[in-house]
Amino acid sequence: MADFLSAYSIQYWLESAPQGYLEGTEFGHLPGEEEPKLLQGDPLIHEQALRTTVQLVVGERCALSASSGLINAAPDEASKRFLATQTLDEARHVEVFTQRLYDLGVQKGELEDVIRRYANPNLVKFAEVLLEKVDKKDFVAGVVGQNIVLEGMAFNVFELMHAANQNLNPKFAHTLSGTIADERRHVGFGENRIGSLIRENPHRKGDIERMQKEMSYWMLATFADSFRSAPAREEMARARAQAGPAAAPSSWHGVDLGKADPEEMEHVLADTVLADFKKRLGRIGLEYQSPARP
Ligand SMILES: [Fe+2]
Numbered sequence: 631m632a633d634f635l636s637a638y639s640i641q642y643w644l645e646s647a648p649q650g651y652l653e654g655t656e657f658g659h660l661p662g663e664e665e666p667k668l669l670q671g672d673p674l675i676h677e678q679a680l681r682t683t684v685q686l687v688v689g690e691r692c693a694l695s696a697s698s699g700l701i702n703a704a705p706d707e708a709s710k711r712f713l714a715t716q717t718l719d720e721a722r723h724v725e726v727f728t729q730r731l732y733d734l735g736v737q738k739g740e741l742e743d744v745i746r747r748y749a750n751p752n753l754v755k756f757a758e759v760l761l762e763k764v765d766k767k768d769f770v771a772g773v774v775g776q777n778i779v780l781e782g783m784a785f786n787v788f789e790l791m792h793a794a795n796q797n798l799n800p801k802f803a804h805t806l807s808g809t810i811a812d813e814r815r816h817v818g819f820g821e822n823r824i825g826s827l828i829r830e831n832p833h834r835k836g837d838i839e840r841m842q843k844e845m846s847y848w849m850l851a852t853f854a855d856s857f858r859s860a861p862a863r864e865e866m867a868r869a870r871a872q873a874g875p876a877a878a879p880s881s882w883h884g885v886d887l888g889k890a891d892p893e894e895m896e897h898v899l900a901d902t903v904l905a906d907f908k909k910r911l912g913r914i915g916l917e918y919q920s921p922a923r924p
């Protein structure tokens with residue numbers, strides 16, 4: 631328990647995040663960094679940037695709701711304090727991605743309309759499955775849904791986006807790298823805290839495994855929409871053509887992001903996230919359930 635306390639304490643959080651990798655940042659990036667001209671000049675690329683960022687805001691709003699809601703459902707004081715730090719992390723993520731929408735030209739008064747217009751309905755369903763568990767104060771299911779499924783997905787999506795934007799958009803890449811560091815801490819908490827609770831409550835396994843299967847399906851449906859749509863494919867081609875060799879993206883899990891077609895990217899992302907779920911669920915004594923493929 632001593633290790634658990636120190637790695638997930640508020641003191642550790644202060645030293646590693648606000649006084650560590652976030653020190654000197656402004657809305658998650660270096661002061662003065664701006665969105666590249668490319669994003670402002672081409673209407674299709676601009677719209678895709680809005681659409682992508684809206685999904686990040688929707689996911690992070692769900693994480694904010696879940697982490698704050700789970701505080702009062704937590705059975706022990708150390709978990710409540712960790713979830714309080716996570717709540718602030720998630721609120722920060724909502725803020726930095728909302729700020730990106732403003733930086734891309736969204737006016738304050740139209741924010742909610744823009745979010746409603748672009749929010750992927752499958753991602754909204756994914757969030758609803760989790761928030762239903764949180765509303766029932768179901769701590770074990772809530773932590774698995776949030777800290778293993780939602781954050782396992784977020785972590786890999788952010789890593790892929792980071793690799794794709796590292797040279798193209800350093801501002802966005804910096805925002806993502808701080809977020810990735812936070813998500814790594816959240817995923818670690820899920821695994822460390824929940825294993826013993828699953829062992830103490832084996833009768834909960836079936837129910838939680840069904841939730842994972844359902845959330846995984848909505849996640850894959852969200853990925854399918856993002857990579858298979860005609861505007862997404864067109865945007866990827868145009869962005870590559872305009873960015874030039876200096877902005878070439880790196881590779882991710884062995885896939886060259888500068889050359890891969892959208893199907894290859896969808897597959898590597900889906901396979902990486904699902905393999906991650908399987909590994910993490912196995913460690914806490916749950917059996918991964920394969921979702922239907924949309
Ligand atoms: Fe987050």
Ligand SMILES: [Fe+2]
Binds near residue numbers: 693720781816
């Ligand atoms: Fe998180």
